Every structure is written in C-alpha cells, then in structure tokens.
Amino acid sequence: MKKSIFLVLFTFILLTGCSASTKDTSSSGGGEKSGKTTTIKIANFYADDHAVNKAIKEKFLPMVEENSNGKLKVDLFPNSTIGGEEFMYDGTRNGTIEMAVLSQIMEPDVPKVGLFSLPFLFKDYAHAKGVLDSPIGGDIKTEFEAKTGLKHLGYGINGFRVVSSNRLVKKMEDFKGLKLRMPNVPQMIATGQALGTTVSPMPIPEIFPALEQKVIDGQDNPYSTLRSNAWYEVQTHVLETRHLFLPNNYVASKKFWTSLSPEQQKVVEEAVQATVKREWELTEQGEEDDKKFLKENGLKITVPDEDFKSEMIQATEGVHKEFYKKYSWAEETVEQIKEQSK
Template identity: 40%
Template sequence: MKKLNVGKKTIIFLVFTMLAIILAGCSEATSANKGILVKVGTTLSPSNPVNVALKEVFEPEIEKRTNGRYNVEIYDSGQLGGEKQLYDFTRSGIVEMTAIGTVMWSEVPMMATPDFPFVFKDVAHARRVYQGEVGEYIAKNFEEQEPIKFLAWNPNGARVFSSSYPIKSPEDLKGQKLRMPNNPIHVKLAESLGANVVIMDLGEVFTALEQGVVDGQDNPMSTFRQEGWFEVQDYIYETNHMVSSNELMMSKEFWDTLSEEDQKIFQEVALETSNRTWDIYENSIEDDRKFLEEQGIAVETPSDEERQQLIDAVQPVYEMLYEKYDWAEDMINRIRSVE
C-alpha cells in the first residue's frame, strides 16, 4: 500500500511538472509573436458571467490599452486544472492569473467570509460590500499572507435550497437529506436547520438527486439551471443564505514585472471587468427564476419573518465562527453596517 501511495504521489508530481513546462513553453512561444502571454484560468463554463466579462472586457481592453504588449488568453472550464490547482499555479507563478472561488480559506481564514450565512441583505448589498471598504480590507489581509495580487471581487451566485419535497418554511428543511460541500460552515448551516448532511462532490449531485440518495442541495439558481437539476428536482426555497464570491487574482511574481503604468491599467480593467460581471449576474437572476418556473419548478421566497427564523436557527454557526476566528464578529458587524 505504501508503494502505491508513493507511486501516486510521483505521478501527480510528474503531471504537475509537465504542465508547468508546457505552460511555460506556451508563454515563450506566444510572447515572441503576440506580446507577453497572460494566461487566465477558470473552472467556470464559457457562459458564466465571469468568463463572459473576461472575454468582453478584460481581454480586449488589456490588449488595447497596452498597445498589444500583452496577449490575454482565457482558459475556461478547468482547462488548466481545478480551483485548488489554479490557486497553487498562480501563487507559484506558473499561471499569470486566475478567477476562482474561496478555496484558499484554510490558508487565509478571512477568505472564508463569503461563506458566512445570512450576512448580506440581498445581492445588491453583497456587491456594495465586496466592492467597497470591507472587500478592500479582506483583500489587504489576503495579500499580506500570500504571493498574489488581489484584483477584484466577482459574484459566484446567491445560494438557495432545492429539494424533491416542498419547502415552504424553515420547518420543511428538517429531516431532509441535503448534499453539502465539504466545508465546515456549510455543514454546520445545514445541521443547524435540522437537515441530515451528505457530503459529496458537485459532479455526483445529479445522479444522487435522481436516485434519491439525497433529497436536495444548496447552490445558486444559475448552477441549478446549468447543471440540469431541474430535471430531477421540483422545489426551490430562495433563501439566498450565502452570496458566494469569485476572485480575480494575479501572480505577485508576474505583477512585479509590470511597469507602474501597466499595473494601473490591469487594476483599472479588472475593476471594469468586475462591474460587468456583477451587471450580467444581477440581470440573469430573474431570467434563471423564470426559466426554472417554466420547467415546473416551484420557487418559494421566504418572508421577512421566515428569514429571521432562519437567522435565529443558524446561531450555532455564528458561535462556531466566533470561537474559531477572533475577527469574525467584527467582520459580520462591518458587513451588516454597510448600507
């Protein structure tokens, strides 16, 4: 067994090394013809607002404003690896840029903030928080710990609950088998609402829902639509309990090679890209809801009273956060104080 484990580790190392060599060679070849290659890796589909904005704004504007000194290439759908790999590739300088979720929360605890439940009033409030002083505060904390330049916050969707059974109130979540990601905050959230947690990878969810291994799950409506779960689920409880984020980041090693003028250009275009991403996402929410309702999905939105019931029920999550992070209570107060 030990020999097998060593063999697996060796294979992983070799794959990582080969990919690094290929990407480096790609950079050199492209640089000679079209300017310095800037690879931007994501795991998201081409239709995701993040990738749409990268294609519509970031790629053309960087190339235009730098007079072709940089050639931006977007690698979507995990072409360069999963989120954790992209994060590691970016901080090691193998990949110049990435747009990923908060996979780094275990290394940089404050990056777990987007997973705090019921801290945002709505998506518009979340945008003001991420793009305002609180977002800058978290980004600064991140940059102090990691060799990465934090460029902009993007939306990764407002999470809702779906189920094969009606959910018309917080009480209806009790006893349901809910798939949750392998994240202690998400797990504690579901448990606090009385659900039975089943942890599994996203790629396994459709089959698990279809076969009744789980009754439901939580994800943004956009993901629910893109993954086709409307074929095997009937009900959505639009709690928007978390408004997850996606971060546009650059290798500090690459950032330091840029002139001050080019750094300013990259920062400005990153913020313009972020604005375009938020606009696309906010405009897509109603379209996703309409599409799902046309597929026969019953979408129930909690009343103000029910939302407060949900907030009260997840107090154990806050207690866990306060015990684990000495900055958590202050962070929640900062977020809730944003108008």
C-alpha cells in the same frame, strides 16, 4: 595572411550580431520589456455561459489584448477545464496558472474571508457591494494577499445562494434527511448541518451526475449557477433561502504579476475592474430572467415567509457564535457589516 584577417573579422561580426539578437529577444520581465507576447491563462469553475465568463469575454479578453498592443494574450479556461478550484488555487500560488476566479477555497488560510460564509449576513446586492467597497473589503484583500502570496485584483459576484432539491421544502422539518451538496468550506458545511440537512461536500463537476443518480437530493448555489449547469433537469423544487452571499475573487500569481511592467499591470487591473462591473450588472439584471427560465423548465420556486426565514436565521446563529470564539475581531466586524444595511 589576408584569409586569416578576413576570418577573424567575419567571426567578430557574426558574434556581435548574435549578441545583439539575444539582447532583443530575451525576456527581462514581461512581454513589453522583451518584445515577446505573454499569454495569460485565466481559469474558473463556472459554466461557459455563466455571467463570469460572459463578462470575461466581453471585457477582459478584448481590453487586455487591445490595450497591451497585442503583447498580452488571454486564454480562458471555464468550467473547471483546467482543473477544480483547489487545483486553480494551488496553480496560481505556485505560478503555473497566471490568473483565476476563485470563491472560498482560501478560507482556511485567510480567516477574514470567512466573513462571507456566515449565513444570513447580507441584506441585498447593494448591501454586499457597499461592504466590499468599504474598508472592510479592503482589509480582507490585504489579509488575502499577505496569507496567500496572490495578487487580489477585484471582487466579482457569485450571488445569493438558494437550495434546489428533488422534493418540496417549505418548513424546517423538511430539511431533515435532505442530502445536500455544499462546497467543502467549514462554515458552509456547518450552515447546512445547522438547518438539519446531511451535507455532502463535492466539486461542482460532480454535482449533476450525483443528482441524477440520487446520491444527493439537492445543492445550494445562486440561480445563475443552477441554470448554467442545467441542474434543473434533475431537480423539481427551489427554496429561495438567500442564506449566503458570496463574492468571487479575481487573483493573479505573484510570479506572473511581478513579470509584468507597470504599464501592463495597469492594463490588467483596468480590465479586471471593467469585467467585475459587467459581471455585477449581468448577475443582478439576469436573476429574474433566470427564475423565469427555471420555472418554465419545471422548477417550483418557494419563497419562505418571515416566520420560516426567522427560524432558519435562528437555527444558524451557532455558526456565527463559533466564528466569534475563534477571532477577537469577528463580532465587531459583523456588527459593522450589519450596520451598513440600515
């Protein structure tokens, strides 16, 4: 009898202990709530020493881990090591990747993002930043989240794009027959074609071998990307077109974002804001240094005169007109953007 009572009591104590243990360790949405550590995978296609990844290492990683008291950890995947931009976009949307830094891949899904791929729209960095910080930038974020289901956390800086090539381009006629790699974004492709080039869309990791094997003659990207990917090793010239300014987009998957507590969400948001601020600083301050480095490594940089610049602007006006035909709000918004440059 005593043995039976003892066994019942022992079993009750054991089950109660297991139940308490389960309550302590189960996740009810986020590391802070559960006592567990949550790992954030943040992916991008930029080279390891690009301003984007420098800023993430300097700001995002330490701020998230310190300000979450170690409950949030960060794993950085630069240089498309986790997959290309399309893979990252799909991965964040389906929740297999927590965060990513994306460029224009979502443009077909988010019409207002297409404003950024209109040629010769932004005057300089101050103009671009002013627009991103204005209600226009806010409207784009709102549409972005509604159309993609992703949380838009901030605008970084991809910079003004220039054209590198294996031959001199100093007038409109020189674009003819130039096999130019551009991202697989419709308006960017249309811009290249309007200038007279033969556009070959391809992912960033394929650019170096394509240039080396002369499958393409050139590519368009900001100076920082040209330097960090070592394309100067297989190019001879740069035309400083500054034909497009693109931001980049810090995004989080909905599955990941809603799993965080409000306190953890604040930690991540503040870390992103510090990161994009540092990214802008590094990019703006580093542009002249990048140009100097490229010149020292053999690239000849051509700055187009006003006549040549005007010809390029005129040649690409059709890209704007086609955009206006698609969206009733487009022309008015573009005029508001232009007004902010004055």
